[in-house]
Amino acid sequence: xxxxxxxxxxxxxxxxxxxxxxxxxxxxxxxxxxxxxxxxxxxxxxxxxxxxxxxxxxxxxxxxxxxxxxxxxxxxxxxxxxxxxxxxxxxxxxxxxxxxxxxxxxxxxxxxxxxxxxxxxxxxxxxxxxxxxxxxxxxxxxxxxxxxxxxxxxxxxxxxxxxxxxxxxxxxxxxxxxxxxxxxxxxxxxxxxxxxxxxxxxxxxxxxxxxxxxxxxxxxxxxxxxxxxxxxxxxxxxxxxxxxxxxxxxxxxxxxxxxxxx
Amino acid sequence: xxxxxxxxxxxxxxxxxxxxxxxxxxxxxxxxxxxxxxxxxxxxxxxxxxxxxxxxxxxxxxxxxxxxxxxxxxxxxxxxxxxxxxxxxxxxxxxxxxxxxxxxxxxxxxxxxxxxxxxxxxxxxxxxxxxxxxxxxxxxxxxxxxxxxxxxxxxxxxxxxxxxxxxxxxxxxxxxxxxxxxxxxxxxxxxxxxxxxxxxxxxxxxxxxxxxxxxxxxxxxxxxxxxxxxxxxxxxxxxxxxxxxxxxxxxxxxxxxxxxxxxxxxxxxxxxxxxxxxxxxxxxxxxxxxxxxxxxxxxxxxxxxxxxxxxxxxxxxxxxxxxxxxxxxxxxxxxxxxxxxxxxxxxxxxxxxxxxxxxxxxxxxxxxxxxxxxxxxxxxxxxxxxxxxxxxxxxxxxxxxxxxxxxxxxxxxxxxxxxxxxxxxxxxxx
Numbered sequence: 001x002x003x004x005x006x007x008x009x010x011x012x013x014x015x016x017x018x019x020x021x022x023x024x025x026x027x028x029x030x031x032x033x034x035x036x037x038x039x040x041x042x043x044x045x046x047x048x049x050x051x052x053x054x055x056x057x058x059x060x061x062x063x064x065x066x067x068x069x070x071x072x073x074x075x076x077x078x079x080x081x082x083x084x085x086x087x088x089x090x091x092x093x094x095x096x097x098x099x100x101x102x103x104x105x106x107x108x109x110x111x112x113x114x115x116x117x118x119x120x121x122x123x124x125x126x127x128x129x130x131x132x133x134x135x136x137x138x139x140x141x142x143x144x145x146x147x148x149x150x151x152x153x154x155x156x157x158x159x160x161x162x163x164x165x166x167x168x169x170x171x172x173x174x175x176x177x178x179x180x181x182x183x184x185x186x187x188x189x190x191x192x193x194x195x196x197x198x199x200x201x202x203x204x205x206x207x208x209x210x211x212x213x214x215x216x217x218x219x220x221x222x223x224x225x226x227x228x229x230x231x232x233x234x235x236x237x238x239x240x241x242x243x244x245x246x247x248x249x250x251x252x253x254x255x256x257x258x259x260x261x262x
Numbered sequence: 263x264x265x266x267x268x269x270x271x272x273x274x275x276x277x278x279x280x281x282x283x284x285x286x287x288x289x290x291x292x293x294x295x296x297x298x299x300x301x302x303x304x305x306x307x308x309x310x311x312x313x314x315x316x317x318x319x320x321x322x323x324x325x326x327x328x329x330x331x332x333x334x335x336x337x338x339x340x341x342x343x344x345x346x347x348x349x350x351x352x353x354x355x356x357x358x359x360x361x362x363x364x365x366x367x368x369x370x371x372x373x374x375x376x377x378x379x380x381x382x383x384x385x386x387x388x389x390x391x392x393x394x395x396x397x398x399x400x401x402x403x404x405x406x407x408x409x410x411x412x413x414x415x416x417x418x419x420x421x422x423x424x425x426x427x428x429x430x431x432x433x434x435x436x437x438x439x440x441x442x443x444x445x446x447x448x449x450x451x452x453x454x455x456x457x458x459x460x461x462x463x464x465x466x467x468x469x470x471x472x473x474x475x476x477x478x479x480x481x482x483x484x485x486x487x488x489x490x491x492x493x494x495x496x497x498x499x500x501x502x503x504x505x506x507x508x509x510x511x512x513x514x515x516x517x518x519x520x521x522x523x524x525x526x527x528x529x530x531x532x533x534x535x536x537x538x539x540x541x542x543x544x545x546x547x548x549x550x551x552x553x554x555x556x557x558x559x560x561x562x563x564x565x566x567x568x569x570x571x572x573x574x575x576x577x578x579x580x581x582x583x584x585x586x587x588x589x590x591x592x593x594x595x596x597x598x599x600x601x602x603x604x605x606x607x608x609x610x611x612x613x614x615x616x617x618x619x620x621x622x623x624x625x626x627x628x629x630x631x632x633x634x635x636x637x638x639x640x641x642x643x644x645x646x647x648x649x650x651x652x653x654x655x656x657x658x659x660x661x662x663x664x665x666x667x668x669x670x671x672x673x674x675x676x677x678x679x680x681x682x683x684x685x686x687x688x689x690x691x692x
Contacts, residue, residue, distance in 0.1 A: 056441050074443065082441035089435045093300060094491045103431045107442035112424055139489040159442070 003223035015064035039209035081161035098136040104158025126157040145172030286415035288506035292480040292498040294460040299481035309367040311474040313344030315374025330410040341458040398469030398522030400510040469522035483533040486540035505529040561598040569625035578616035626686040632658040633679035647680035
C-alpha cells in the first residue's frame with residue numbers, strides 16, 4: 001500500500017543508500033503530503049534514520065534523489081529543519097540550554113553576524129513552547145534526557161521552518177512530555193507545517209500520526225494512517241528482514257567494492 | 263629581583279618583543295586548543311606538533327639558514343601532511359584512529375631527528391641552535407621572527423573570532439551544522455589548518471613537541487572553572503598567557519634554560535590546581551562534600567538512637583551508651599554530639615543526653631523518611647519486609663521534603679511501616 005500524491009512537500013525518488021559497504025535502503029520511492037504529522041515506523045536497523053539523513057543530505061545516496069517543495073535541498077534549506085538523535089552529541093559541551101536553542105537562529109543570521117536581542121527573544125519563546133523556560137540558563141549536561149530532547153525541539157522551532165525532520169524525538173521522554181510534544185506537533189501541522197517523526201512504538205503511532213511510512217530496508221507502506229495500519233502490513237514490517245536483502249548485503253560487505261555505488 | 267624588574271618593566275625593547283611574541287602565540291594556541299579539546303582532537307594536535315620537525319629541518323637544509331619564512335612553510339607543509347595522512351589512512355583502512363595517529367606521529371618525528379642529526383654533523387655554523395626548535399627558546403626571537411610568528415598568531419585569533427559561532431555549532435553538533443547549510447567540510451579544513459598554524463607559531467619559542475601541551479592543557483584546565491564556551495575561551499587564554507610569560511621570564515633569568523619545558527611546567531601546575539581546587543568540579547570540593555555528608559549521617563544516627571530511647575519511654579541516654587553504639591568511632595561521635603548540641607537538638611546534663619523539642623522534630627523526620635521508604639519498597643516494589651532496611655538506612659538522609667510529601671500521597675498517609683512500627687508525625691503539620 002504505497003500511496004503517491006500530487007504536489008508533494010517531499011518527493012523521494014528511487015533512493016538507494018549504503019552505510020559504508022552495507023546497503024540499508026533499497027529503491028525507496030514515496031511522496032508526502034503537506035500539513036501532515038507523519039510517522040516513520042520500522043524495526044531496529046530498518047533504515048528509518050538513514051532515510052531522513054539522506055533526505056537532509058547528511059549521507060550520500062548511491063542512486064536516486066529526493067526533493068523538498070519540488071526543489072533541491074540547497075534551494076530551500078531555510079525552510080527545512082532537522083532534529084538529530086539526542087545521543088549523537090556530547091552533552092558535556094560548555095553551553096546553556098539557551099545557547100543551544102540560539103543555534104536554531106544561526107542560518108538566518110549568516111556568517112560573521114552574532115545573535116542579538118531579537119534572536120534571544122525568539123529562543124526564549126521557543127523554550128517556553130516546550131515548557132523549558134525555567135531551564136534556559138542551565139548547563140545542558142545537568143538536564144535530564146527528556147529535557148535535552150525538548151531543548152533540541154526548541155532549537156528546531158527557532159529555525160521557523162516549514163518542514164521538520166525529527167529523529168526519535170520521543171526517545172528518553174516520559175509519557176506526559178511525549179503527549180505534550182505530540183499536541184505541539186499537531187498545532188504546527190494545523191498551521192500548515194509538515195512534521196516527520198521517526199518513531200518505533202506501533203501502538204501510539206495509530207493515535208499520533210496522520211500519515212505513516214513503514215520501512216524495513218525497503219518501503220512497505222506509505223499512506224494515511226487508517227489505511228496503512230493493518231495487521232498484514234505490520235507483519236511485513238516487523239516480521240524480520242527480507243532474508244534475500246540481508247544475504248545480498250552480506251555478500252556486498254565481503255566484496256572489495258560496493259557495486260551499488262555508481 | 264633585579265632581573266625581575268628589568269624584565270617586567272619592558273625597558274629593553276628585545277624583552278618587550280619576546281613578551282609580545284609569546285603572548286600572541288599563547289593566545290592563539292589556547293583559542294584553537296579550546297575547540298580542539300572540545301572536538302576531542304587532542305591526539306591530532308599531538309601528532310601535528312611532532313610532525314612539524316622534519317619540515318623545519320628540511321627548510322634548514324634547503325635554505326641553508328634560519329630564515330623564518332622557510333621554516334614556517336616547511337613546518338606547515340609536513341604538519342598539514344600528517345593530518346591529511348591520518349584521516350586518509352583511517353578512512354581507507356580498518357585501522358583505528360589512535361593507532362594511525364601513534365604510527366604517523368613517530369614516523370614523522372623519527373624522520374625529523376634523522377635529518378637534524380645529519381645536518382648537525384655537516385658542521386655548518388649557520389645551523390647552530392637548530393636544537394632550539396625541539397625545546398624552544400623565546401629569548402632567541404628577533405624582529406624578523408616576531409613579524410612572521412606574530413602575524414600568523416594574529417591571523418589565527420581573528421579567524422577564530424570571525425567564525426566563533428560556526429565553529430561552536432560544528433563542534434557541538436556536526437550533523438545539525440550541515441543541515442542548516444554550513445559548509446562543514448570547508449570549515450573543518452579551515453580548522454585543521456588553524457591547528458597546524460597554531461603549532462607552527464610556537465616552534466621557535468616553545469619547541470615542536472611541547473606545543474601540544476600549550477594547545478590542549480589551557481582548555482583542559484579552563485573546563486574545570488566554567489560551563490560556558492565564551493568564558494572557557496577567556497580562562498584558557500589567561501592560563502596560557504600566564505604560563506607563556508613566566509616561561510619566557512625564567513629562560514631570560516636563568517642562562518641556557520629552554521623556554522618550552524618551563525611553560526609546560528607552569529601550565530601543568532595551573533591544570534593541577536584547577537583539578538584540585540575548582541569550585542564546581544574540583545577534587546577538593548567533592549571530598550569536602552563527601553565528608554560533610556558522612557558527618558550528617560553520623561549525627562542522624564545519634565538522633566535516631568535517642569529517638570529509639572524516647573519511643574521506649576526513656577528520658578534520654580547515658581553519654582557512654584551513645585559512644586558504645588558506635589564502637590571505634592569515639593572521635594566522630596564526640597564531634598557529632600558537639601555539633602548537635604550547638605544546633606540545639608540535644609542537651610547534655612550529668613552525662614545524660616536528651617533530645618530537645620526541635621531535636622525530637624528532626625529525629626522524627628529522619629525516622630519517618632526511613633519508615634516511609636520501607637513501606638514504599640514493600641508496597642510498590644514487592645520487596646520482602648526483611649530486605650528493605652539497608653536501602654532505607656541510606657535514603658533517609660537524602661529524601662527531600664518534596665519527595666517526602668509525594669511518598670506520603672502515594673502511600674495515602676500511612677500510620678505504620680512494614681514492621682508495624684508507628685510512622686512518627688509532626689503534630690504541628692496536618
